[in-house]
Amino acid sequence: MTAALAIIFGTIALSAFVGVYAGRRMTMNLENWTVGGRRFGIVLIWLLMAGEVYTTFTFLGASGWAYGKGAPTYYILIYGTLAYTLSYFILPKLWRLGKRHGLHTQPDFFVKTYGSRALGVVVAVIGILSILPYLQLQLTGLGMIVEIGSEGAIPSKAAIVLAFILTCAFVYTSGIRGSAWVSVIKDVMMIAAVAIVGFGVPRIHFGGIGRMFKALIAEKPGHLVFPGAAPSMDVLWVMSTVLLTGMGFYMWPHIFGSAFSAKSERIIRRNAIIMPLYQLPILLVLMVGFTALLVLPGLKNPDTSFLSLVEKTYPPWFLGFVGAAGAVTAMVPASILLLFASTLLAKNVYQAVFDPGAGEAKVMRLSRAMVIAIGAAALVLSLYFPNALVNLLLIGYDGVSQFFPGVVLGLFWKRTSRTGVFAGLIVGIAVASILVFGKHDPFLGLNAGFVALALNAVVAVGISLWLARGRPAKESSHVG
Amino acid sequence: MRKWLARALGAVPFLMLVFALPFVNRVEPIILGLPFVLFWIAAWVALTPLALFLADRVGRKNRPPDGPEDP
Numbered sequence: 392m393t394a395a396l397a398i399i400f401g402t403i404a405l406s407a408f409v410g411v412y413a414g415r416r417m418t419m420n421l422e423n424w425t426v427g428g429r430r431f432g433i434v435l436i437w438l439l440m441a442g443e444v445y446t447t448f449t450f451l452g453a454s455g456w457a458y459g460k461g462a463p464t465y466y467i468l469i470y471g472t473l474a475y476t477l478s479y480f481i482l483p484k485l486w487r488l489g490k491r492h493g494l495h496t497q498p499d500f501f502v503k504t505y506g507s508r509a510l511g512v513v514v515a516v517i518g519i520l521s522i523l524p525y526l527q528l529q530l531t532g533l534g535m536i537v538e539i540g541s542e543g544a545i546p547s548k549a550a551i552v553l554a555f556i557l558t559c560a561f562v563y564t565s566g567i568r569g570s571a572w573v574s575v576i577k578d579v580m581m582i583a584a585v586a587i588v589g590f591g592v593p594r595i596h597f598g599g600i601g602r603m604f605k606a607l608i609a610e611k612p613g614h615l616v617f618p619g620a621a622p623s624m625d626v627l628w629v630m631s632t633v634l635l636t637g638m639g640f641y642m643w644p645h646i647f648g649s650a651f652s653a654k655s656e657r658i659i660r661r662n663a664i665i666m667p668l669y670q671l672p673i674l675l676v677l678m679v680g681f682t683a684l685l686v687l688p689g690l691k692n693p694d695t696s697f698l699s700l701v702e703k704t705y706p707p708w709f710l711g712f713v714g715a716a717g718a719v720t721a722m723v724p725a726s727i728l729l730l731f732a733s734t735l736l737a738k739n740v741y742q743a744v745f746d747p748g749a750g751e752a753k754v755m756r757l758s759r760a761m762v763i764a765i766g767a768a769a770l771v772l773s774l775y776f777p778n779a780l781v782n783l784l785l786i787g788y789d790g791v792s793q794f795f796p797g798v799v800l801g802l803f804w805k806r807t808s809r810t811g812v813f814a815g816l817i818v819g820i821a822v823a824s825i826l827v828f829g830k831h832d833p834f835l836g837l838n839a840g841f842v843a844l845a846l847n848a849v850v851a852v853g854i855s856l857w858l859a860r861g862r863p864a865k866e867s868s869h870v871g
Numbered sequence: 872m873r874k875w876l877a878r879a880l881g882a883v884p885f886l887m888l889v890f891a892l893p894f895v896n897r898v899e900p901i902i903l904g905l906p907f908v909l910f911w912i913a914a915w916v917a918l919t920p921l922a923l924f925l926a927d928r929v930g931r932k933n934r935p936p937d938g939p940e941d942p
Contacts, residue, residue, distance in 0.1 A: 465912050469888045472916045476884045479923050601904025608898055608906070615906040616896050626893050633889055660927060667884075667919040674913055 395711025414565025447532030457680025461619025473637030540714015589675020639792030789840030819847030
């Protein structure tokens with residue numbers, strides 16, 4: 392076995408071990424499994440959030456966009472920063488509500504706030520449909536990373552099957568705590584890989600970052616300002632996209648749910664303050680994509696630019712290290728996505744629709760069964776229906792972002808009406824689907840999901856105002 | 872009052888990283904080796920924790936330091 396293979400297999404095995412070990416001696420009820428008993432301090436919350444935010448997209452998509460599209464890739468640096476800023480103001484209130492009412496998931500929030508089981512089911516279904524492609528994206532990315540990282544010795548499909556079955560195992564045993572602990576391995580390896588390669592390749596090939604940019608400006612003058620090499624992604628597109636994805640970020644069911652794991656509001660606020668700094672390593676990932684464009688022009692798939700450049704620049708064992716880091720970078724988000732998809736399906740769809748009398752122990756057993764069912768479905772999808780990386784993510788974002796008005800209005804505006812939020816959500820999803828699948832994205836230069844979100848908000852606020860006309864503002868009608 | 876000051880600080884990243892973009896979409900001047908627009912974005916990403924830290928300091932004055940917040 393070569394050093395590269397040993398590093399890849401060793402990392403995957405160690406991650407699975409740590410993940411399973413993290414849940415030892417814990418009584419696994421739904422509270423411990425999905426929200427870690429609401430006992431996470433700043434370190435675990437940070438690991439969890441960093442764990443789900445830094446996905447294979449960080450490795451492959453961001454550098455791929457830098458390579459293929461140029462400046463529009465900057466949006467990735469921006470939207471996370473906006474999301475953390477919003478989270479500072481929104482999450483503490485959400486956490487408090489979750490603590491008071493024992494909420495586990497995003498649909499739980501909608502049911503509690505708006506008193507509508509139907510709304511909860513709709514939110515759960517949209518959430519699951521958005522999570523599945525995102526989960527599949529992690530697996531497709533994992534396969535690609537390990538295949539290139541092992542120089543073809545481990546075929547993509549074998550890597551996906553091995554790593555994902557182990558991921559399902561630690562989700563099954565340890566729940567959210569497993570994901571947070573595996574994040575330790577993931578973050579150390581990924582930051583090391585990104586720092587070494589991000590500083591390394593511009594220096595090795597050009598003698599420094601500044602010189603690399605000078606060469607790129609000379610060769611492709613428009614690549615580094617909007618719209619770069621993607622004419623449909625001009626400034627207006629970037630602005631609407633970062634607003635959409637910044638607002639949509641915490642609307643992902645798994646990221647939303649993670650907020651409930653914190654021990655206190657203080658932890659959530661502190662985490663929101665420091666998280667933007669964790670965006671800066673993405674800058675280094677972009678350097679790799681830009682350098683690759685100069686050193687390896689004409690790659691068939693831009694998403695391979697990071698790994699191809701590492702392959703050209705470094706010895707095979709280091710390529711193996713990057714492959715291993717990439718694999719665990721896919722495993723952690725995949726585990727959290729799987730956990731929340733399973734809980735949503737068991738608790739917010741099955742229990743809510745078919746078996747309202749089911750006790751928590753039964754929901755817990757069912758959630759675990761769903762880990763296996765959804766895991767198998769995701770495996771089939773990624774083995775037989777793989778797709779391009781970033782587009783999937785953007786479609787998913789259009790969907791989950793439509794929860795934003797319901798969440799923010801529900802938390803901060805007492806007159807918000809259930810009917811308004813429900814109607815806004817339906818309008819938002821409909822408009823996003825029509826525009827995206829009708830190939831009208833971008834629409835008038837704007838991100839189609841943003842157009843949908845704006846209409847959604849107008850409908851939600853409009854109907855709420857209409858229904859509340861003539862009535863004085865009530866004291867805390869929903870949240871309480 | 873303090874609440875609104877905190878929210879105004881929270882608006883700074885949105886002003887700089889969204890609404891300022893049309894005005895900074897340039898390669899020149901190159902700063903620290905980065906094209907200007909990329910430098911601008913990276914700088915404001917790095918400054919956002921400072922804005923949030925200040926918002927936290929301002930907003931925290933009406934909360935006990937370690938107790939439950941915004942009761």
